[in-house]
Amino acid sequence: MTGQSSEMAATARLVLVTGPSGSGRSTALKALEDLGFEAIDNMPSSLVPRLVRATLERPLALGLDIRNRDFSVDALLSLVEMLAALPDASFDLLYLDCSEDALVRRFSETRRRHPMRPDLPPAEGVALETRLLAAVRSRADMLIDTSALSPHDLRAEMVQRFAPEGRATMGVQVESFSYKRGIPRGADMVFDCRFLNNPHWQPELRRFDGRDPKVAEFIMQDTRFEPYFTKLHALVESILPEFAAQDKPLVLVALGCTGGQHRSVAMAEKLANRLARGPWRVSKRHRELERKAGMDHPANG
Template sequence: MESQFETVKPAESELLIITGMSGAGRTTVAHALEDHGWYVVENLPPQMLRRLTELETPATAILNKLAVVMDVRSSTFNPLLSEALADLTAAGVSYRVLFVDADDAALVRRFEQGRRPHPLQGEGRILDGLHAERALLTELRDRAEIVIDTTNQNVHTLSTEITQLFSENGPIVLRLNVMSFGFKYGLPADANYVADVRFIPNPHWVPELRPQTGKDDSVQKFVFAADGAEEFISAYLEALKPVLEGYRRENKHYATIAIGCTGGKHRSVAVTEELARRLAQLPSVTVNVSHRDLGRE
């Protein structure tokens, strides 16, 4: 029987729209894509987007992998881009949106280090510009296929993530980032799905387990021996299968699954490791594991 996760060949022409918060890493993404053979156009006005795609013909193979970087320059950005995307859809042009984001503190720090103003701050503060930009980009972020949170990344780790996302022949069919985190440090900004495993007894209260982590065998045995732990992982995996199949049908290639406990040290780490191991056994699925808050305490 043919696998429900059978590999989908990339389209002959790929159009990727790169946008997101100023200072979050759009230029780094663009440079990484150029290294992988993409033709990148930066700071394209929304009105020019449809015209650019009209150049995609067999005679212009250089545009078969086209990435367009678009940023906020004025309050007219949002309606103009919405119109441009609607024109693409009406013309039957397929595209994907990659949105780079970071928390306000990280973005303010980057602007201050670069000694430059935010394009929308006017006479106000950098933070005022960021708030205005977030308001403009909310709808676009919600419709983005790929959201990358660069709060804790540098140019090297972001470039590596883009390399993992895009192969020589186009986007990887389905790449999952399975992440553990601690609720006390806040929800991950780029999570598509969040699961709470605080129903499992906390190894923190077992003296011999407290200094260990969810990567250690003794902690894993404790976690998976708890009532409901194995049932949760098995049921959650089964619940994700139709979601992954839906992603394949909709030509979506990336998702982040976040597993949270109180501090992100024991339960969420153990469950993340096991869930990732099982997901990696599915055909045409690439899994990356990360532990956001491990080591923070």
């Protein structure tokens, strides 16, 4: 890596991830994405120079392997040298290594064909690809042997190498939803807002959603709102460090009401804004508002 300031490394960090098929590139890229990188997989190498010459607003991770339609070892090595020479970026070539036996076992367990030799047993494709990538492996700035690593182990290794002080800042997504459409898949915590006063029954508020100040004020005037929010916030804040200790990359906190337009939206907005004061990377999503964009008659909130 180049000896640049921490600010430059944070805003112009480039990581190129490669290695043999089945070595864990997708897992590594997902881990980098969870660490705040913009991750792009299987982008044609001929387009990469144009991409990186643009202003990089956040760290960028690129995944390239033999499945790229314009892949060649010479082209990849030339690209590596070009990226390493960029004056305003810190660049690393990460090579995910893996023993041939482990790769063959993974292909056999998943019953996948090897992309280099789909007409032959996986062992032949694995051997051919290993020989082909030898020159790339020797050029790598970082090498991680994934032969004995589970996806969880690989992710932990990525966190150790790429997160500040060896730990990622966990993401927290606060999402509003309608119980009519079901609880969001993968929700870690679910809270019900249906007992609060419903703006749907106020004709002057019905067509707005919980982000509107008038709607939010109506909901928060319910005497049950503030005690509920205080306890909910305290509970979430007490649990998040436990998720972080388990290296969980993202926690989904879901808040529901009847139609997902008013009460859950207002509660999600306030909770997300409060959690954002802490150490977490907080995002928010209003599932039903996204689904109903453009519809004339929003559902009962």
